[in-house]
Each structure stands twice: as structure tokens, then as C-alpha cells.
Amino acid sequence: MTQGETLAKYVGAFVDALWDAGVEDVCLCPGSRSTPLALMIMRHERIKVWTHLDERSCAFFALGMAKANRRPVAILCSSGTAAVNFAPAVFEAFNAGVSLIVLTADRPQELRDVGATQTIDQVHLYGRSVKWSAEMLLPDAAPESLRYVRMAAGRAVAVSSDGHPGPVHLNFPFREPLVPDRLPAAARAVEGRATLGFPSLPRPSSRVVSVIARHFFSQHRGVIVCGPQDDPALAQEVTSVAQLIHYPVLADVLSQVRCGEHHNATVLGAYDNFLRDRPTVDALRPEFILRFGATPVSKPLSGYLQRYRDVPQILVSPDLTWRDPDQSAETVITADATSLCSALRAEVTKRLERTMELEGDREPWLAAWQQAERSTVSHLSTAFAGEASVSEGGAFWQLERVLPDKAIVFAGNSMPVRDLDTFFGSSTRPASFLANRGASGIDGVVSSALGAAVKSQERVVLAIGDVSFYHDMNGLLAARRYNPNLTIVLINNDGGGIFSFLPQYDDQDDFEALFGTPHGLDFAPAAELYGLPFERVSTPAEYETALRASFDRPGVSIIELRTIRTENLEAHRSLWRDVATALNAPTDVDHTPGSVTPLAAQ
Ligand SMILES: Cc1ncc(C[n+]2csc(CCOP(=O)(O)OP(=O)(O)O)c2C)c(N)n1
Numbered sequence: 055m056t057q058g059e060t061l062a063k064y065v066g067a068f069v070d071a072l073w074d075a076g077v078e079d080v081c082l083c084p085g086s087r088s089t090p091l092a093l094m095i096m097r098h099e100r101i102k103v104w105t106h107l108d109e110r111s112c113a114f115f116a117l118g119m120a121k122a123n124r125r126p127v128a129i130l131c132s133s134g135t136a137a138v139n140f141a142p143a144v145f146e147a148f149n150a151g152v153s154l155i156v157l158t159a160d161r162p163q164e165l166r167d168v169g170a171t172q173t174i175d176q177v178h179l180y181g182r183s184v185k186w187s188a189e190m191l192l193p194d195a196a197p198e199s200l201r202y203v204r205m206a207a208g209r210a211v212a213v214s215s216d217g218h219p220g221p222v223h224l225n226f227p228f229r230e231p232l233v234p235d236r237l238p239a240a241a242r243a244v245e246g247r248a249t250l251g252f253p254s255l256p257r258p259s260s261r262v263v264s265v266i267a268r269h270f271f272s273q274h275r276g277v278i279v280c281g282p283q284d285d286p287a288l289a290q291e292v293t294s295v296a297q298l299i300h301y302p303v304l305a306d307v308l309s310q311v312r313c314g315e316h317h318n319a320t321v322l323g324a325y326d327n328f329l330r331d332r333p334t335v336d337a338l339r340p341e342f343i344l345r346f347g348a349t350p351v352s353k354p355l356s357g358y359l360q361r362y363r364d365v366p367q368i369l370v371s372p373d374l375t376w377r378d379p380d381q382s383a384e385t386v387i388t389a390d391a392t393s394l395c396s397a398l399r400a401e402v403t404k405r406l407e408r409t410m411e412l413e414g415d416r417e418p419w420l421a422a423w424q425q426a427e428r429s430t431v432s433h434l435s436t437a438f439a440g441e442a443s444v445s446e447g448g449a450f451w452q453l454e455r456v457l458p459d460k461a462i463v464f465a466g467n468s469m470p471v472r473d474l475d476t477f478f479g480s481s482t483r484p485a486s487f488l489a490n491r492g493a494s495g496i497d498g499v500v501s502s503a504l505g506a507a508v509k510s511q512e513r514v515v516l517a518i519g520d521v522s523f524y525h526d527m528n529g530l531l532a533a534r535r536y537n538p539n540l541t542i543v544l545i546n547n548d549g550g551g552i553f554s555f556l557p558q559y560d561d562q563d564d565f566e567a568l569f570g571t572p573h574g575l576d577f578a579p580a581a582e583l584y585g586l587p588f589e590r591v592s593t594p595a596e597y598e599t600a601l602r603a604s605f606d607r608p609g610v611s612i613i614e615l616r617t618i619r620t621e622n623l624e625a626h627r628s629l630w631r632d633v634a635t636a637l638n639a640p641t642d643v644d645h646t647p648g649s650v651t652p653l654a655a656q
């Protein structure tokens with residue numbers, strides 16, 4: 055058998071099995087060593103190929119696709135530093151629980167560690183930040199090898215999608231010549247079928263359900279916290295339970311619980327503002343806390359959870375990743391959140407039907423939370439409605455008002471995701487929210503939003519800071535190539551605005567050079583480079599008109615809002631001061647985004 059035939063059989067078997075296992079999209083970059091995989095993937099009749107030039111952007115684009123449609127996406131690159139450029143997105147995928155199948159091409163064993171060009175040590179390149187990694191066999195058409203390579207494809211997808219999803223890495227050594235023959239599918243066909251995995255989520259045991267239900271019935275001052283998570287079904291289940299037991303649901307903007315038809319009076323989204331107020335935190339002392347999802351964006355909320363470490367706190371986790379950096383939880387339960395909530399709903403309903411009574415007078419507890427929420431929202435509305443030019447917070451408050459139903463908001467790290475969480479309210483209008491919060495890098499956000507947009511039927515709006523935008527300007531090539539419906543709101547405060555909220559702001563001597571890092575860039579020519587419409591706006595009317603025009607126009611548009619970092623800091627401070635006053639507790643307000651522990655810049 056010629057090398058070309060062997061490659062066609064072996065690599066073809068792998069690619070067919072990837073498709074069988076559920077991989078519909080592959081994002082890849084050019085290179086020589088990856089030729090066998092690139093050609094066989096391209097020749098597959100059904101797999102869709104997305105080409106990119108920059109591996110870092112490529113991997114982040116794939117990550118955005120996988121986040122948006124919650125399906126595995128494969129990425130492929132050549133050997134050497136190309137594979138290292140996948141790393142930021144691989145680490146984000148690992149932390150955030152996103153299914154990525156990472157395929158890297160490599161030199162064969164005899165060319166490793168002997169001075170061959172474009173060769174680095176790629177074995178276990180991503181360390182412990184992949185769920186599985188395997189060094190693949192050299193191409194070989196023996197039945198054992200073909201069975202193995204197909205099993206590896208099925209297993210890679212199954213491991214990657216199981217429980218808390220994540221990346222897997224397969225490193226493929228290839229010896230030259232690298233071009234597979236064009237064998238017809240029938241000639242390539244190998245006996246048997248691919249091994250497929252069927253991941254299933256952990257269902258809660260009846261013991262777990264009854265332990266939590268007992269808390270529900272005996273503790274009337276209870277709180278449910280929903281942190282970042284991507285299952286759209288959780289919202290309906292968790293809010294139904296909350297309504298039955300009269301607990302407030304503190305819904306992180308990335309929890310998918312804040313906005314949608316399931317929304318009811320238990321769902322709160324303005325707590326980041328009012329939990330900065332110490333008297334309010336004192337007054338809202340809970341007896342029991344039930345938590346879902348990853349670490350909330352809001353530091354005041356994390357502060358609240360730390361403050362009440364002494365009350366029973368149960369954290370529900372999809373697997374053994376205990377996402378509780380402050381160690382506030384007393385108990386961690388491994389279960390699928392949505393299944394657990396539906397089991398809890400059934401259990402609570404059953405107990406109520408048996409005329410078991412919820413202890414305590416529950417109305418005042420929920421009403422106190424709702425009152426804090428109402429007072430905050432009313433104050434924010436007055437403050438933002440009166441703005442002459444759109445502030446960074448106002449950008450999110452106003453976005454909520456004009457966003458089309460079912461749109462996806464992708465938030466950049468640093469202040470955008472925090473301002474989204476703080477100022478984008480809760481409502482019955484459906485919307486979903488994404489961000490790269492696994493490793494909270496500012497390095498691939500443009501690409502991830504573009505990836506999410508190509509997989510979404512709905513409008514995607516990316517809100518991003520200028521430093522993050524600069525970081526991934528390369529990613530804009532995908533806007534030109536694939537032109538999905540994406541509105542980019544570029545919040546340009548000429549540097550890292552978040553750092554003004556941190557203690558190092560007090561050291562003004564070195565602050566601008568080390569943290570503020572003004573760059574003075576005009577981004578209009580960058581938009582022009584990629585042929586994208588670019589508009590700079592300032593007043594609320596201009597902003598609204600530009601947003602609406604972008605929603606009506608197919609493709610990618612960039613709207614730039616220029617703000618001033620010092621004014622932004624003062625605007626946040628005075629809002630929170632006034633919110634506290636409105637809550638009738640004007641003292642002791644903490645002005646940093648991280649109110650209890652210092653905010654780590656992420
Ligand atoms: C890859 C990476 N490098 C550095 C950081 C640290 N960092 C966190 S926020 C930030 C500044 C971001 O500025 P910008 O995107 O303009 O947002 P702003 O703070 O102005 O809202 C930096 C450098 C990071 N999170 N990720």
C-alpha cells in the first residue's frame with residue numbers, strides 16, 4: 055500500500071469517526087505537517103471547515119462556536135509554536151467547561167529533539183488543562199490501527215462532552231510524504247463502526263433531594279444563587295422551585311436565569327449594587343444558601359457568601375470541580391443542576407400537597423430583597439436616563455432597552471462583564487449571555503464572539519474594552535470572511551479602566567505607565583482594514599440609533615463609545631453612593647467592584 059493510500063485510510067477513518075461522534079465543525083490554520091488531516095477533513099462531505107490564519111484567534115473562534123451551540127468543535131494546526139498559540143483558548147475551555155477537540159500535527163519520533171525545524175515538545179503540551187491527551191500512532195492501515203484511531207475519535211468527543219465538558223488533545227505524528235490519495239469513500243471504508251460514547255449527567259439521589267427539601271421547609275430565610283452556567287433549561291426549573299418556597303434567586307448575568315419568559319418576582323439582577331451597602335447585607339442575613347453554577351461575576355455577592363459562611367451553604371457542581379474559590383460552601387453536591395431542580399420541585403410539591411407547611415413567615419423575607427431590588431433599579435433608571443453622553447454603565451442599561459428578543463450578549467472581560475452584571479437588569483424578555491470567564495483572559499474575545507455569532511440565528515452583541523479589542527484585532531479577519539450578524543460595542547477609555555478601581559490607583563506616580571496604559575489608538579482604520587462599518591457615538595440618542603441600525607444591517611458593525619477613565623470611576627462611585635442613600639442606609643459603602651476582598655484584575 056502506498057503512503058498516500060495509508061494516509062487516506064488511517065486519517066480518513068479518524069475524520070469519519072469524528073463526524074459520527076458529533077463533530078460538525080473544524081476550525082483550522084494552514085501548515086504543512088497537518089496536511090493529511092486538513093485534506094481529509096476538507097474532503098469529508100459533511101464536516102464544515104472554517105479557515106483562519108492566526109492559531110490563537112482560530113482556537114478562540116472555535117471556543118465561541120462551542121459555547122454558543124454547546125456542541126464539540128475541533129481545531130487543527132501544524133507543528134511547533136502553532137500548537138502553543140492554541141493554548142489560551144484550551145485553558146479557557148478547560149476552566150469554563152467547553153468541549154474542544156484539539157488536533158495538533160507533529161514530527162514523527164525520529165525527528166524530535168534532534169534539531170528538526172518547527173519541532174517542539176508537543177506531548178502533553180497543555181499539561182493538566184485537558185481532560186484527555188493521547189499521542190497517536192503513525193499512520194498505518196492495519197485493522198488494529200484503524201480500529202484504534204476510530205475509537206480515539208469517539209472517545210475524544212465523549213470525554214470532552216462528559217459532565218463538565220472540556221478540551222482533549224490528540225497529537226498526530228506524520229512522516230513525509232504528507233498528501234493522502236483521493237480514494238473513493240468505498241475504498242476507504244473500514245470494517246465495523248466507530249466507538250461512540252454516550253455521556254450522561256449525574257442525577258441527584260433521593261437522599262440529596264430530601265436533605266435540600268428539609269432545608270427549604272425549615273428555613274424561611276433562604277437564598278438561591280445561580281452563578282455562570284450555560285444550560286438554558288435551568289432557568290425554568292430553578293425559578294419554579296424558588297416561587298414555591300419564596301426564596302429570592304440571585305441570578306448572575308451569565309447564569310441564563312436573569313432574562314426570559316420564566317422570569318418571575320423571585321429573580322433579582324441588581325444585587326451587585328445593593329450588596330455593596332453593609333447595612334443592607336446585615337439586614338439580609340440568610341439561614342440557608344443553595345448555589346448553582348460557577349463563581350459569580352459579582353464580588354459583592356461573593357462577599358455576601360463569605361460573610362455568611364456560618365449558615366448552611368450547599369454548592370451544586372456538575373462534577374468534582376469545586377468552583378468555590380472562597381471556600382464558602384459547607385457541602386458540595388455533584389449533580390446536574392437542572393435535574394436536581396426538577397426533582398426538588400416535585401418533592402416540594404408533594405410535601406405541600408401532603409399539607410406540610412413551610413415554616414416561618416416567608417413574605418417579609420422575599421419582600422425585603424424585592425424592595426432592595428426595586429429601589430436600586432429605580433435609582434439606576436433615573437441616573438442613566440438623565441445622561442448627556444453615554445457612560446460605561448449606561449451603555450449596558452441602554453442596551454437592555456433596545457436589544458432584540460433572544461439576542462446573545464457577549465461580554466469582554468475587565469469592566470464590560472462586570473458592568474453587564476451590575477447594570478443589565480432582569481426581565482421577561484429572553485436573552486442569553488456569554489463571556490470567556492474560565493480563565494478571564496482579554497486575549498481572544500473578538501474571535502470568540504465571532505465564533506458565537508456564526509453559530510447563532512440571532513443577533514450577537516459584543517461589548518468589549520479597547521485593550522481587549524486591541525489584543526484580538528487579528529480576530530477581525532473572521533468578520534470579513536464569515537460576516538456573521540455581530541454588533542461590536544467598543545468601549546474605548548484609552549486603557550485599562552478596571553485598574554482605577556483597585557488600590558494601586560492611589561499610587562498616581564506609576565499608575566498610568568503600569569496599569570492605565572493609554573495607547574492613543576484610533577480604531578477606525580482597523581475597521582477599515584477589514585472593511586467593517588465603524589461609527590463613533592456619544593449621546594444616548596446617537597447610541598440608540600447606531601445600535602438599531604446595526605441590528606437591521608446584516609454582518610459585523612463596530613460602534614465606538616469614547617469614555618474617560620477618571621470620570622467612569624467617579625460615575626460608578628456616585629451611583630453606588632446614591633443607591634445606598636436610596637436604600638436608606640447611606641453609610642459605609644465600598645466603592646470598588648470587589649467590595650469585600652480586593653478585586654484581582656482579570
Ligand atoms: C491575556 C490577558 N492579559 C492581561 C490581563 C490582565 N488585564 C485584566 S483587565 C486588563 C485591561 C483591560 O482593558 P480594557 O479591555 O480596555 O477594559 P477596561 O478595563 O478599560 O474596561 C488587563 C490588561 C488579562 N486578563 N488577560
Ligand SMILES: [Mg+2]
Nearest residue numbers: 519520549551
Ligand atoms: Mg479600556
